[in-house]
Every structure is written in structure tokens, then in C-alpha cells.
Amino acid sequence: MxxxxxxxxxxxxxxxxxxxxxxxxxxxxxxxxxxxxGGKLFTVPFASGPTDMGAEAYLATRTDATEFFHELGLGDSLVAPSGARSQFYAGGQLRPMPRGGVMGIPSSSEGLEEILSEKTRELIDAEALTVPLDWQVGADQTVGALVRARYSDEVVDVLVSALLGGVYSSSADDLGIRATVPALAAALDRLAESGEPVTLSGAVKLVETERAEARKNTETTPVFQTFRGGYAxxxxxxxxxxxxxxxxxxxxxxxxxxxxxxxxxxxxxxxxxxxxxxxxxxxxxxxxxxxxxxxxxxxxxxxKLASSAVVGMKFDSAAGLPEVSGVLVAMGEPDVTAKAFTFSSNKWPHLGERGGALVRASFGRLGDEATARMDEDDLVDAALDDLQTITGFDGRAAGLEEIFVQRWFGGLPSxxxxxxxxxxxxxxxxxxxxxxxxxxxxxxxxxxxxxxxxxxxxxxxxxxx
Ligand SMILES: Cc1cc2nc3c(=O)[nH]c(=O)nc-3n(C[C@H](O)[C@H](O)[C@H](O)COP(=O)(O)OP(=O)(O)OC[C@H]3O[C@@H](n4cnc5c(N)ncnc54)[C@H](O)[C@@H]3O)c2cc1C
Known part of the structure; x- marks a missing residue:
């Protein structure tokens, strides 16, 4: 054959x-x-070691993937992240990433005091008491439409689009619930099937409870893993x-x-x-x-396909870089072009061992082809400027040893x-x-x-x- x-x-x-x-x-x-x-898996030979410019991790809770990598003889290459938390940049300020919720959709206003206005926080907490959703089992709509209708525009524009955008390079208004937050779709279905009032906060709480239960059984498995030598x-x-x-x-x-x-x-x-x-x-x-x-x-x-660009940067010194795994940027932040930064040398101990700082800046979303098409020099300047605006870290002074710009035209399906x-x-x-x-x-x-x-x-x- x-x-x-x-x-x-x-x-x-x-x-x-x-x-x-x-x-x-x-x-x-x-x-x-x-x-x-390799396609969207692409490991570049930086002088300091192999460095991923496409995918950089995988969901290790998918044990079928881990077993497959063992079958390929790559078990010893799998490495876990440091556990450093990430931060969130909104309203011109860095804040801890909100805990709980599903893809930035909260079940309550707890912990969101510094991120969302008082009015929006009140709307979130009152949602369970409003008229329930008329949710049909198997239904779908955009994440943005649901969250805007049940909470507020602010939750979508500040929180949810940033989190979803980090994974899917699209805003919440372009992404369907069933394909991108399937656990939430399933929880909405379950509430509808059980005859209970269907509310967004109720469904998110259901997912939170199930995840907490699941984590109890798999506490030793890191959520993400990667390959010591990159996806190559x-x-x-x-x-x-x-x-x-x-x-x-x-x-x-x-x-x-x-x-x-x-x-x-x-x-x-x-x-x-x-x-x-x-x-x-x-x-x-x-x-x-x-x-x-x-x-x-x-x-x-x-x-539809979303385009993006990744700028990989290796700095001689990490002094002044926040000791977090990275930063997600809220949509529409003035003066910032990047949508996210991964501080790879903080996130992954095997990359931290190389010394200095390894940083990935990510740009572009569905409908924004222009950013992925920016001149290479302009992309690097935007990465360095945004990094300084957000964290105060002056990459030019920290000794920029290596740079790689990778554009992903039509890189991700929306x-x-x-x-x-x-x-x-x-x-x-x-x-x-x-x-x-x-x-x-x-x-x-x-x-x-x-x-x-x-x-x-x-x-x-x-x-x-
Ligand atoms: C920037 C970025 C970051 C990502 N990060 C992660 C991550 O951290 N974790 C994760 O799990 N996933 C991540 N992903 C997603 C993951 O990398 C992709 O979903 C996956 O690699 C896609 O594989 P594929 O084989 O479907 O497609 P592709 O990798 O696109 O492969 C398709 C191949 O087909 C070839 N081709 C196209 N047209 C033709 C033609 N006419 N003739 C012959 N060949 C053709 C292309 O050149 C390409 O090599 C990321 C994706 C991107 C873009």
C-alpha cells in the first residue's frame, strides 16, 4: 500500500x-x-540552547500525550515548569493573575478588586439572582456574547479576551464557548438538564468544584510540561x-x-x-x-485563521525582570502592542539554568494582520518598549544577546x-x-x-x- x-x-x-x-x-x-x-512546532538554535518559537508547552494532564512521548523514547526529555505564577497587566498596572474562574470568567468578584470596577463586581455577584439563562442543551454562542450579557463588557474586554487571546489569538467575541471553553459548555448543559436555574456564575462554580476534585487525584502531575531540548x-x-x-x-x-x-x-x-x-x-x-x-x-x-508573531529575546542579565512566569496584557491597553510576554527563563528551570533572561513577546490577534506584518525592527522595538512599560525592565541596558522574530501568518484556527x-x-x-x-x-x-x-x-x- x-x-x-x-x-x-x-x-x-x-x-x-x-x-x-x-x-x-x-x-x-x-x-x-x-x-x-514541524510546522507550528519550531525550535531555533540560540547560542544559549534550543529555543521554541511556536508551541512551547503541552497540557500534561492529557496523560495520553505523555504516554505517547514515552513511547517515542522522549520520557527523559520531559520537564516541568517552576511553578512561578503569572501576572496580568490592566489599567496601566501589573497585578497578580486572578485565581479561580474559567479562562478569566469569574464565578464571583472575589480577588478582582484591583482589576474590575465596583459596578462590574456587583453585577458579577448579583448574576445568580437575575433571570436564569434560557440555555438549550448543546447550544453555542460566543464567549464574549454570553459574558457581556450576564456580567458586563468590562469582564470581556479586560479579563476574558486577554486569557483566551493568549491561547487562541482571537478575542472572546470571535470564539465559541463549546470549542474553546468546553468545560463551561458542559456545565451549562448539566445545569439545564438537571432543571436547576442556569446561570453563568453557577456554571463557572460547577467547573471550579470539578477541577478542584480532579486536582486532588493528580496533585503530583504538573499541569504543563515541555521538552528539555525544545519541540525539535x-x-x-x-x-x-x-x-x-x-x-x-x-x-x-x-x-x-x-x-x-x-x-x-x-x-x-x-x-x-x-x-x-x-x-x-x-x-x-x-x-x-x-x-x-x-x-x-x-x-x-x-x-478563520488568526495571525501572530513571536519575538524571542535572550538578555545577558535578568536583574530587574519580575520573578514571575510571564504577563498577559488586557485588550485595548493604550501604549502597549504586545498581547503577552513569557519569561521563559523564570517559567522553566532548565531554561533558567542558561543564565541571563529568556523572554518571548507575543503579538497579534484575529482581525489584526497588521501587527504580525510589522517590520522586523519595529516588532523588536515594540517588544523591548512594551517590556519596559509593563515591568520597568530595560532590555536594551540588560544586554540583548540574541533575537529571533517568527511570524505565524494564519498560525491558529479561530x-x-x-x-x-x-x-x-x-x-x-x-x-x-x-x-x-x-x-x-x-x-x-x-x-x-x-x-x-x-x-x-x-x-x-x-x-x-
Ligand atoms: C505561536 C503559537 C504558539 C503555540 N503554543 C502552543 C502551546 O504552547 N501548546 C500547545 O499545545 N499548542 C500550541 N500551539 C498550537 C500547536 O502548535 C498547533 O496546534 C500544532 O502544532 C498544529 O499542528 P498541525 O500539524 O495541525 O499544523 P501545522 O503545524 O500548521 O502543519 C501543517 C504543515 O502543512 C504544510 N503545508 C501547508 N500547505 C501545504 C501544501 N499545499 N503542500 C504541502 N504542505 C503544506 C505547512 O508548511 C506545515 O508544515 C501554538 C501555536 C502557535 C502558532
Whole structure:
């Protein structure tokens, strides 16, 4: 059997590994448009050591991912964070990150005295007493719409969009509850099913209680982990062990049916393939499927992509940098362009051991292409200026030893309202074509564990058929 995989990001490489593990006799070609493997996983060789410019951690509570990394022989490379807390920059001031809540959505005003106005805090605490939500089980709406209606605009603009934006590069008004805060959607459903009044604060409290219970059982597992040598350890291990021929600089422009006897690929690979796996972003999948599954196109095109940029900076001295893991910036803060800073050398002990300070500045959200397109020098200046405005740390005086600017055009799918239904509809159309699968962050969810699990499940389906 011959299988072609389009895209050598995490999804494509995981699929190749999984196929080879299941049947080493299968011939696999991985066709990658770029000049390197890894996609949004990208480790850069700073002089001080390997440094991630894309994903920099994974959710270690997803034990399936950790087990997979052990299977790849990477168990000894996994490292935990220091446990340093992060801070929040709002109203021109640094404050501790609020505890509790779900993605910045609080269940009460406790601890928010310095962040939200008195009026908004009163609205939060009174929400449980107002007319309950008319929530239908399985319903969806944007996080922004729900929180604006039940609490206030301030909660969305100051808190929720900053937290969601840090993960999804989109504002709360662009993100659906079910795809981005699934625990909250499930809690709202449970309240509705039980016949209890459905309130936002009640649902958030439910999630808080469940999380506290779950944490009791997994206290020794850190919530996040990463790889000592950066994500390159993962994508290189997958490439080494997947038994595939990986073709770089192979931009695939079309896939057609070989008269019902497999698939032909324009732009890479040779001959016909019995099976094809698309492991590319949704808009690219739409283009590549225009002949094979044209009805999937409208669903795939509905998935918007958010662009961002990361500026990685290594300073000779860490003196004056707050001893926290990073800072999230509230949306709309005047005089600040960055949306977040990760103080990587504080967050990860193995990076702190390198000496000096390692800082990642993140820019850009859905609808704001201009920031990700700023001149490289302007991005670096913005990173240094914002860092000084927010923390007082003067990066220029601290000795800027190394800089790397990485732009991620269309880097993250924006999981809007009904995203899950949109993906299901696209997949239904794709499943009509025998021997074809589509995987990647747009189908699975953004996190590394979700992308891996989705790719493995797709391979099981494909080889079973
Ligand atoms: C800045 C940033 C930070 C992130 N941080 C985290 C984090 O800390 N933790 C976490 O869990 N997740 C994080 N993520 C998300 C995670 O990195 C991604 O969800 C995941 O890596 C996506 O993998 P993928 O294989 O689906 O897609 P991609 O990595 O996009 O891979 C797709 C591949 O397909 C190739 N391709 C595209 N078109 C074609 C074509 N026509 N022909 C051939 N090849 C093509 C591309 O070049 C690319 O290599 C982050 C993402 C970004 C952008």
C-alpha cells in the first residue's frame, strides 16, 4: 500500500509514525511545502540552547500525550515548569493573575478588586439572582456574547479576551464557548438538564468544584510540561521513527482521483496513492479538496485563521525582570502592542539554568494582520518598549544577546461559534471519499495532545477501511 501525507507538521508526522507502527510495509510519502518539518512546532538554535518559537508547552494532564512521548523514547526529555505564577497587566498596572474562574470568567468578584470596577463586581455577584439563562442543551454562542450579557463588557474586554487571546489569538467575541471553553459548555448543559436555574456564575462554580476534585487525584502531575531540548525533540523523533520518505519544498496544489484507483497528487510524490491524509490548515484543505470533495469547501472556508508573531529575546542579565512566569496584557491597553510576554527563563528551570533572561513577546490577534506584518525592527522595538512599560525592565541596558522574530501568518484556527458542528460537517463530506482523511489543529482543537490524538484516530480509521 502507498500512502501520501500532505504536511509535515505535528499532525502529519504523527500520522506517518502511527501508520509505520501499524504496518512497516506501507510506503509513506510526506509532502511538505516548506523547507523544514514541524510546522507550528519550531525550535531555533540560540547560542544559549534550543529555543521554541511556536508551541512551547503541552497540557500534561492529557496523560495520553505523555504516554505517547514515552513511547517515542522522549520520557527523559520531559520537564516541568517552576511553578512561578503569572501576572496580568490592566489599567496601566501589573497585578497578580486572578485565581479561580474559567479562562478569566469569574464565578464571583472575589480577588478582582484591583482589576474590575465596583459596578462590574456587583453585577458579577448579583448574576445568580437575575433571570436564569434560557440555555438549550448543546447550544453555542460566543464567549464574549454570553459574558457581556450576564456580567458586563468590562469582564470581556479586560479579563476574558486577554486569557483566551493568549491561547487562541482571537478575542472572546470571535470564539465559541463549546470549542474553546468546553468545560463551561458542559456545565451549562448539566445545569439545564438537571432543571436547576442556569446561570453563568453557577456554571463557572460547577467547573471550579470539578477541577478542584480532579486536582486532588493528580496533585503530583504538573499541569504543563515541555521538552528539555525544545519541540525539535518531538518532531525529529517522529521523523526518525516514521519510516516515511519526507519530501521538503513540495508544495501540493491539487489532489485528483486516479479514475477510482487511488489518488494522484500535483506538486509532489510519484505515481498513485491508495490513501491520502491531508494534514494542512483548513483553507488549504479546501483548495486541495476542490475536485475530490467540493462540498467540504464551504465548511472548511468558514474556519478563520488568526495571525501572530513571536519575538524571542535572550538578555545577558535578568536583574530587574519580575520573578514571575510571564504577563498577559488586557485588550485595548493604550501604549502597549504586545498581547503577552513569557519569561521563559523564570517559567522553566532548565531554561533558567542558561543564565541571563529568556523572554518571548507575543503579538497579534484575529482581525489584526497588521501587527504580525510589522517590520522586523519595529516588532523588536515594540517588544523591548512594551517590556519596559509593563515591568520597568530595560532590555536594551540588560544586554540583548540574541533575537529571533517568527511570524505565524494564519498560525491558529479561530474556533468560532458552531466550530465543532462545522468540523463535523466538513468531515462528513470528506468521509464520502474512500481512502481520504483530513487532520490537524482545525479538526482536533489547538493543543498538541489534541492534534496527536486526532491524527492517531484518523490513521486507525484509514487502515481499518
Ligand atoms: C505561536 C503559537 C504558539 C503555540 N503554543 C502552543 C502551546 O504552547 N501548546 C500547545 O499545545 N499548542 C500550541 N500551539 C498550537 C500547536 O502548535 C498547533 O496546534 C500544532 O502544532 C498544529 O499542528 P498541525 O500539524 O495541525 O499544523 P501545522 O503545524 O500548521 O502543519 C501543517 C504543515 O502543512 C504544510 N503545508 C501547508 N500547505 C501545504 C501544501 N499545499 N503542500 C504541502 N504542505 C503544506 C505547512 O508548511 C506545515 O508544515 C501554538 C501555536 C502557535 C502558532
Amino acid at each position: 502507498r500512502i501520501a501525507i500532505i504536511g509535515a507538521g505535528l499532525a502529519g508526522l504523527t500520522a506517518a509514525y502511527e501508520i509505520h507502527k501499524t504496518d512497516p510495509n506501507i510506503h509513506i510519502d510526506v509532502l511538505e511545502a516548506g523547507e523544514r518539518i 525533540e518531538l518532531y525529529e523523533a517522529l521523523a526518525d521513527q516514521c519510516g516515511a520518505d519526507i519530501h521538503l519544498d513540495s508544495f501540493v496544489s491539487a489532489i485528483t482521483s486516479a479514475n477510482g484507483a487511488g489518488f494522484q497528487i500535483k506538486g509532489g510524490g510519484e505515481g498513485t496513492y491508495d490513501r491520502v491524509i491531508l494534514a494542512v490548515p483548513a483553507p488549504t484543505a479546501a483548495v486541495l479538496l476542490r475536485d475530490l470533495a467540493p462540498t467540504a469547501g464551504p465548511h472548511l472556508k468558514a474556519i 474556533y468560532g461559534v458552531d466550530h465543532i458542528a462545522t468540523v463535523a460537517a466538513a468531515r462528513t463530506e470528506i468521509s464520502q471519499v474512500e481512502g481520504l482523511e483530513a487532520i490537524g489543529a482545525w479538526t482536533s482543537g489547538v493543543g498538541v495532545p489534541a492534534v496527536i490524538a486526532d491524527a492517531r484516530a484518523a490513521v486507525a480509521r484509514l487502515l481499518d477501511a
